[in-house]
Amino acid sequence: VPGGDSTSARPTVALDGFGAESGFDALAAGARLAAADGIRLRVFGSPGELSLDGVAGIEVIPTAEWIRQEEDPIPAVRSHAEASVVRAAADVHSGDSDAMASVGSTGATMAAATFGLRRLAGVKRPALAALIPLPSGPVLILDVGASVEARGQHLIQFAFLGAAFSTAVLDVANPRVGLLSNGAESSKGTPAVVEAHQALAEAPGMDFVGNVEGTDLVGPPDVLVTDGFTGNVTLKTMEGTAKLIGNAIRGAARSNPLTAVGGLLMRPTLTSLRDELDPNATGGAVLLGLRQPAVVGHGASDAEGVANAVRLAARCVELDAPRRTGELLRSANATRGQLGGDSAPDLTAEA
Amino acid sequence: VPGGDSTSARPTVALDGFGAESGFDALAAGARLAAADGIRLRVFGSPGELSLDGVAGIEVIPTAEWIRQEEDPIPAVRSHAEASVVRAAADVHSGDSDAMASVGSTGATMAAATFGLRRLAGVKRPALAALIPLPSGPVLILDVGASVEARGQHLIQFAFLGAAFSTAVLDVANPRVGLLSNGAESSKGTPAVVEAHQALAEAPGMDFVGNVEGTDLVGPPDVLVTDGFTGNVTLKTMEGTAKLIGNAIRGAARSNPLTAVGGLLMRPTLTSLRDELDPNATGGAVLLGLRQPAVVGHGASDAEGVANAVRLAARCVELDAPRRTGELLRSANATRGQLGGDSAPDLTAEA
Numbered sequence: 152v153p154g155g156d157s158t159s160a161r162p163t164v165a166l167d168g169f170g171a172e173s174g175f176d177a178l179a180a181g182a183r184l185a186a187a188d189g190i191r192l193r194v195f196g197s198p199g200e201l202s203l204d205g206v207a208g209i210e211v212i213p214t215a216e217w218i219r220q221e222e223d224p225i226p227a228v229r230s231h232a233e234a235s236v237v238r239a240a241a242d243v244h245s246g247d248s249d250a251m252a253s254v255g256s257t258g259a260t261m262a263a264a265t266f267g268l269r270r271l272a273g274v275k276r277p278a279l280a281a282l283i284p285l286p287s288g289p290v291l292i293l294d295v296g297a298s299v300e301a302r303g304q305h306l307i308q309f310a311f312l313g314a315a316f317s318t319a320v321l322d323v324a325n326p327r328v329g330l331l332s333n334g335a336e337s338s339k340g341t342p343a344v345v346e347a348h349q350a351l352a353e354a355p356g357m358d359f360v361g362n363v364e365g366t367d368l369v370g371p372p373d374v375l376v377t378d379g380f381t382g383n384v385t386l387k388t389m390e391g392t393a394k395l396i397g398n399a400i401r402g403a404a405r406s407n408p409l410t411a412v413g414g415l416l417m418r419p420t421l422t423s424l425r426d427e428l429d430p431n432a433t434g435g436a437v438l439l440g441l442r443q444p445a446v447v448g449h450g451a452s453d454a455e456g457v458a459n460a461v462r463l464a465a466r467c468v469e470l471d472a473p474r475r476t477g478e479l480l481r482s483a484n485a486t487r488g489q490l491g492g493d494s495a496p497d498l499t500a501e502a
Numbered sequence: 503v504p505g506g507d508s509t510s511a512r513p514t515v516a517l518d519g520f521g522a523e524s525g526f527d528a529l530a531a532g533a534r535l536a537a538a539d540g541i542r543l544r545v546f547g548s549p550g551e552l553s554l555d556g557v558a559g560i561e562v563i564p565t566a567e568w569i570r571q572e573e574d575p576i577p578a579v580r581s582h583a584e585a586s587v588v589r590a591a592a593d594v595h596s597g598d599s600d601a602m603a604s605v606g607s608t609g610a611t612m613a614a615a616t617f618g619l620r621r622l623a624g625v626k627r628p629a630l631a632a633l634i635p636l637p638s639g640p641v642l643i644l645d646v647g648a649s650v651e652a653r654g655q656h657l658i659q660f661a662f663l664g665a666a667f668s669t670a671v672l673d674v675a676n677p678r679v680g681l682l683s684n685g686a687e688s689s690k691g692t693p694a695v696v697e698a699h700q701a702l703a704e705a706p707g708m709d710f711v712g713n714v715e716g717t718d719l720v721g722p723p724d725v726l727v728t729d730g731f732t733g734n735v736t737l738k739t740m741e742g743t744a745k746l747i748g749n750a751i752r753g754a755a756r757s758n759p760l761t762a763v764g765g766l767l768m769r770p771t772l773t774s775l776r777d778e779l780d781p782n783a784t785g786g787a788v789l790l791g792l793r794q795p796a797v798v799g800h801g802a803s804d805a806e807g808v809a810n811a812v813r814l815a816a817r818c819v820e821l822d823a824p825r826r827t828g829e830l831l832r833s834a835n836a837t838r839g840q841l842g843g844d845s846a847p848d849l850t851a852e853a
Contacts, residue, residue, distance in 0.1 A: 223689055258685075286750045296684055299692050333647055333734035334609075338574060341650050341731050365738030368746050380692050381732050383684035388716030388736050392743040395719050399637045400751075403768070413767025416760050417751075 168196015169217035170255020181457020224258030240267025254448035264445035303346030329363035519547015520568035521606020532808020575609030591618025605799035615796035654697030666830035680714035
C-alpha cells in the first residue's frame with residue numbers, strides 16, 4: 152500500500168464499479184489514478200470488466216447487480232441489497248470504508264447514501280451540494296437534487312450546511328451565503344424563499360448577502376442556496392449555456408481564414424476556460440448532512456472525473472468534514488430542534 | 503404620419519415613458535426608431551425629459567407619476583391610477599392604443615397589464631414568455647415571472663399558450679414543446695411537472711417532446727414550459743453565464759500578445775455571437791393570455807431594445823396574435839373549463 156505507515160494512511164473509499172457513461176475502462180483508469188495518490192479503494196463491480204487485479208491499494212469486491220439510470224431510484228435501492236451502490240453504502244456503514252463515491256445514477260447514489268448512512272444529529276434532510284468552478288472563484292450550490300421541493304425550514308438548514316462545508320472543506324473562513332431567487336428584493340421568490348430570506352437575514356454568525364439572481368454570477372457568493380429542482384435546472388443550464396457558446400465559437404472560428412487564425416491563436420485560452428468550467432474537474436457533488444461522506448460524480452466523468460470523485464470523498468474524510476459540519480450546525484443553532492417546527496413527517500431521519 | 507393610407511396604417515403602441523435603466527435619451531431614441539418604421543406611439547412620460555416634440559407619429563401624453571423597480575408592484579399599480587404604466591394599460595383598454603410596451607419594472611408592467619387588459623376567454627393565468635435567441639434557433643420559454651409558483655393545470659395551459667403564440671407570431675407550424683425538469687424521465691420533477699408531463703404526453707395536436715434539461719439547450723424545443731420562478735432563474739442564469747464567459751474570453755485575449763491578436767481577429771465573431779444572445783435583440787417578453795398584447799422590454803434596453811419592444815408589440819397586433827392564440831387554445835381543448843378542475847379562486851380573471 153502506498154502512503155507510508157498506518158498513522159498517515161489515506162482513507163478507504165467504497166467506489167461503485169458500475170454506471171460510468173464513459174465505460175468500465177474510464178472507471179478503472181480513474182480508480183488507478185486515485186490509488187496512485189495513496190487512496191485505498193474498495194470497488195464494487197465486475198473483476199472481469201474492470202481488470203484491476205493486482206493494482207496496489209485497490210480491492211475489487213465481485214458484484215454483478217447494479218441500478219440503471221432509468222430505474223426509479225428509491226424502490227430500486229430498497230429492493231436491491233446486492234446492487235453495487237447499495238453495497239458501497241453498506242461498506243461505509245459497517246466501517247470497512249470511510250466514504251463512498253459513484254458516477255452512476257445520481258438518484259440511486261443519493262437514495263443508497265440517505266438510507267444506508269446515518270444522518271447527522273438534527274439534520275432534517277440531506278442536500279446535494281455541487282461546486283461550480285467559476286473564473287471568479289468556486290461557488291457551492293445546494294440543493295441540486297436531493298429533494299425536488301423545499302420548505303423554508305429546509306432552505307435555512309441548507310444555508311447552514313453549505314456554509315459549514317465551505318468552511319470545513321473549502322477553507323472559506325466566513326462564507327458569503329446567498330439565496331437564489333427571481334429578484335433581489337426580500338419580497339421576491341416563492342413563499343419558501345421569502346421565509347428563508349427573513350430567517351437568514353436575522354441569523355447570527357451568518358454572512359447572508361440576500362437574494363442572488365442568475366445574472367449575478369459575476370462576483371457571486373461562496374454558497375448559493377436553493378431547492379433541489381431549481382438548483383438542478385440552474386446547474387445544468389450553466390453547463391448547457393457554456394457548451395452552446397463553446398460550440399458557437401468553434402463554429403465561427405472555422406467560418407473564414409482570418410477567424411480561423413484568430414481561433415488558433417486563442418485556442419489555449421479557450422481550452423483553459425473549458426477546463427475551468429469542466430464539471431469533471433471538481434469531482435462531483437457531495438451529499439451533506441450525513442455522518443460519512445458520499446460523493447456523486449458527474450455521469451459523464453472521464454478517468455480524471457472518476458479519480459476526482461474518489462479524491463473528493465477522501466478529502467472529506469481527511470478533513471473530518473461531517474463531524475465539523477455537525478459542530479458548526481450546532482454552534483449556529485441550526486439543527487432541527489433549534490430551528491423549530493417541522494410538521495411533515497421526516498421519513499428518512501435516523502431513529 | 504408615415505406608412506400610407508389608413509387601411510395599411512400600422513398599429514398604435516402605448517409606451518411607458520419611464521423606467522429605462524439607460525435613461526430618457528435611450529427611451530426617446532428608441533421611440534424615434536420605432537416611429538421611423540411607421541408605428542404610431544402614444545408615450546406616457548415627461549415631455550421635457552423625452553424631447554419628442556414634433557416627431558411624426560409620436561404623441562407624448564404628459565405623465566408625472568411612475569412605478570419604481572423597488573416598489574411592490576401589485577399594491578403600487580392598484581393605488582397609482584396616474585402612473586405611466588397604468589395609464590398605458592388603460593389607453594389600450596379604451597382602444598386609443600392597440601398594444602402596450604414598457605422597459606420599466608417588470609412586475610409593475612405585468613400587474614398593470616393583468617389588471618388593466620382583459621383575459622382571453624378560458625385562460626387561468628397569463629404567462630410571461632421570453633424568446634431566447636440561441637444560435638440553433640429561437641426558444642420561447644414561459645412562464646418567466648408572471649407568477650412564482652404553478653400547479654400542473656397552469657403548466658399545461660402555458661404549454662398551449664406558448665405553442666399557439668409560436669405558431670401565430672413566430673411562424674412555427676408545429677412547435678415542439680418541452681417541459682423544463684431535473685431529469686428526462688417522466689417521473690422526474692415537482693408534482694406539478696409530473697402531472698403536466700402526463701397530460702401533455704396524451705394531449706392531441708401537441709408535439710410534446712417530454713422533459714428537457716438545462717444541458718439540452720443544444721437542439722432545444724421551440725417552446726419550453728416551466729413555472730415563473732424557475733423560468734426567471736433559468737433565463738437570468740443563461741444571461742449570467744454568457745456574460746461570464748464573454749468576460750473570461752476578453753480577459754484572456756488581453757493576457758499576451760498572441761492571444762491579443764487572436765482576439766482581434768475573432769472580434770467580429772465574438773461580437774456577432776454577443777448580438778445573437780443579446781436580450782435587446784428580441785424586444786423582450788410578451789404577456790400571453792390577454793386580449794391585447796403587452797410587451798415587457800428588458801430593463802437594460804438601449805435605444806434598439808426599446809424600439810424592438812415597440813416593434814414586437816406592433817407585430818403581435820398586426821398578426822392578430824391574441825385572437826389567434828385564443829382560437830388555437832379552444833381548438834386544442836385547452837381552456838379553463840375544458841382542462842377541468844381548478845379549486846383555487848382565480849382573483850384576476852375577467853368577470
